[in-house]
Amino acid sequence: MTTLQPPAAATRPPVRPSAKRDRRSWTGWGFIGPFAVVFAFVFLAPIVYSVYLSLYRNQLIGGNHFVGLDNYTQAFQDDQFWSSLERVSLFLVIQVPIMLGIALFVALALDSGRLFGRDFFRITIFLPYAVPAVVATLMWGFMYGTQFGLVGDINSAFGVTLPDPLSTHLVLASIGNIVTWEFVGYNMLIFYSALRVIPTSLYEAAEIDGAGQFRVITAIKLPAIRGALVIATIFSIIGSFQLFNEPSILRPLARNAITTDYTPNFYTYSLSFNGQQHNYSAAVAIIMGLITMVIAYVVQLRGMRKGA
Amino acid sequence: MSTPVTTASASAPAPSGGGSRSAPRLRTPRKKHTPGRPRRSVLLTVLTGLILVYTVVPLIWLVISATKTQSGLADSNGLWFAHRFALWSNIHDTFTYHDGIFGRWLLNTLLYVVLGAGGATFLAILGGYALAKFDFPGKRAIFAVVIGAVAVPGTALAVPTFLMFSKIGLTDTPWAVIIPSLISPFGLYLMWVFATEAIPVELLEAARMDGAGEIRTFFQVSLPLLAPGVVTVLLFTTVATWNNYFLPLIMLRDPNWYPLTLGLSAWSSQAQTIGGDVIFNLVITGSLLTIVPLIAAFLLLQKYWQSGLAAGSVKE
């Protein structure tokens, strides 16, 4: 099970007319076979098992019973679940545009050719992607410390009292900061790569028309990388819904602010591993997965419809 | 730099506007956007520089903190050195603490990466190739299912996978970490896109007409053309496997099999328990040591993955 990976747009692969179709058909399976088998084992089987689990309830006293859709009804009435969903939605609506906005700005700046030391910028801004979430969160956790972390140092150096990044009001933003830090470089690179393949003929045409830099950006560059924008957005949306690593590792520093139901993923994790409530956890996770898929699909449809 | 992207790809969605008479070409670094040299903008550089500072400050903090002893951490300012420069002794202590378990964790991580990411890349290459160059029943379904699976939260799968694996006796073994790592939907997608672009169908037809079997065709004709894509997928699956935390967290109990991420997290929480050794300086040094190999890999292999990623973006 790999960490967040972006899905694809549903652009259909070109169907190659082939007279030898039937002979090809099983060879194709030969090549994709290994992937498919492992996939069935590692994804499909657990999903099926998860559905099965969600229809039962296993109690500490009393054992396992079939309960049909009870777990699902319970989930729909569960305040904790809905408030965690609200929280990641809020997170998404704020953090994703900020992160993608910064990434886009940097990509455009790199592409404009007007930076000193472009390659240095590109590589360095990308580096945080190579840092594991555990390390990133531990680092930022240390730095957020108001007594002895960087925040504390700034406080004593400048005689100010910065608000505590780990206080209840700010902790979500602090987590957002960590996620932004981790992924801005990655998204920047996706945008930059997309910008680099824009045909130069377009720019030549724009020069002839006398378009300024800004016009070039809005009329040529942005539309051209629409696909990359959509992909990055979908990926970030899914990542936001699945937020787990950062709150989980930061939690010992802010136990009251980061509750066990802080994000849907953390809630299902707590249900399973604190309370041994595997069945209910499976039901909540399935609901969460469906919601994520629907939203990702909607974003993709809307994104691609406006495109070429 | 000859990348497969320069081959004709009539199916690429043409950007709107101007004529696209010339095939999309990966631009070599040029200095001109506008006639004459563009002004290097100091303002732009400064603004981007702010973002660079944001990116780099935590890393600088990490490097500086790794040079401090446990008490040095307490006494000194976060962004400057303490009295004692202890980087080498920290590194030494990191590798010798608890009978050198850090070294073992490093080896474990390498094992998971080589087998997991290597295996994932291999499966993705084969699968992407199949999706790009063959037509077979169920093809669209496979792709939809795989991509749909990405949206499933990791925790939905974690416990059922754990229960499944424990019935077959796989938990607490390296296989419990390696096998799930073998699936990379992003890798599959990237290889599919890349293979579509990079391997002209004419070459394949030619090879088949010469009587080469599919497997030979694959290894001798297709694979070399896929090189940048392969490196890209390898790098990204390596990052994912190297940084994997949640999966090993639930699958492994024996610390001898931990990857670095899990080990660091264990050291960190050890300091937070009754009677635990306080070793924040080792956590920090260990963190630094954990990220150095990946960063080095990215720096050294830049050329490949940049073009691979570019190709992946073309398909949009």
Add this chain to the structure above:
Amino acid sequence: MRRTTGRLLRGLALLSVLSLGATACGSSDDDSSSTKAVSASDIQAALKKGGSVTVWAWEPTLKKVAADFEKKYPKVKVNLVSDKSGDKYYTALSNAIAAGKGVPDVSQVEYFALSQYSLTKGLSDLAPYGADKLASKYTAGPWNAVSDGDKVYGLPMDSGPMAMFYNKKVFDKYKIAVPTTWDEYVVAARKLHKADPKAYIANDAGDAGFTTSMLWQAGSRPYKVDGTKVAVNFEDAGAKKYTETWQKLLDEKLVSPINGWTDDWYKGLGDGTIATLTTGAWMPANFVSGVAGASGDWRAAPMPQWTAGAKASAENGGSSLALPTLGKNKELAYAFVEYANAGAGVQTRVDQGAFPATKAELQSSAFLNKEFPYFGGQKANQIFAQSASEVASDWSYLPFQQYANSIFNDTVGKAYISGTTLAQGLKSWQDASIKYGNEQGFTVSK
């Protein structure tokens, strides 16, 4: 015919998973622990025969004990796994038990977590191995925690009778008297914070163990357990005493919001901004390793009382060693547990700073006269031993205390970050605990 292959694959997957599921369904293992007595000679024979025994325990003093045990019984290998602790530890243990695989032969289990595992038949009864005869060796608090009627589910490893550690340097600087009652404590808190707004009498960001221990000392008994019938009530007289007094500290912001066991916390203990720490007697070792710079600044004192002149104390923390039902090598496992907690291992651990649960060590003059360099040469063990003898012994934990503790910060935690009062927070903890218990098949009420 396009989709058949896909369907076929999925069908196969489904089939295999359902068959797995069927086995999972009926896999509640029957407790196969034999009730026949295992004699000392059986155990000796097993030790001579040798083998290996897997021990999960984070207690650092056990390392030497394991080494000594191997020296004494050369054919026995002790495989000590000590990386996990706290929530992660119990998760791993519960996972192993659920999977029926990878369960250790010996497991460290804190007192609050024992009934959860014993009630669900996760731990073997040690009475057949002769553990019941060891009752008189231990102080009341720990023995009460490990025994249930005539069954014994673990041997106490250490105990945590509470005491108040205070930073003498800070107290002297601001001329604060060492409080002997909680009312005096509040007065001291005000005086300290007024004199130095950066200093606090203590830190408290909400800790389940601390809160339950305080309730224990105040005479509250929130948990009543009778088999699978459970009652949870945080509104009794003792609880009211605690919440009324402690609320003052929260309202007047006299406690630091730093979380315990963090980097910031160790530093706060070291530089005087956290002036007292009321916790179990096992704390000195942590002072030495984590707050080395403040050696000599701190002293130990008896826990403040609720009424002047009273003698009531409580336990905070402490664990036992138990034998999980699904573990193997039972004779070797029990031999190790007995060695570590009732035999020569006890002194080995005490020498390294562990706080014993055995009366003999607690009453030995060497122990009582030990001078703690960290506390300026104070004979702190006398305070701890006195506290141990004053622990009221009728306290129970929930059979799902692990879960209850995990949601403590979600519920009571609100009192630390918003206008909710401690009493309200405890009530919502009560409600959530009742809900969970009933969901799990217990009969839980107020």
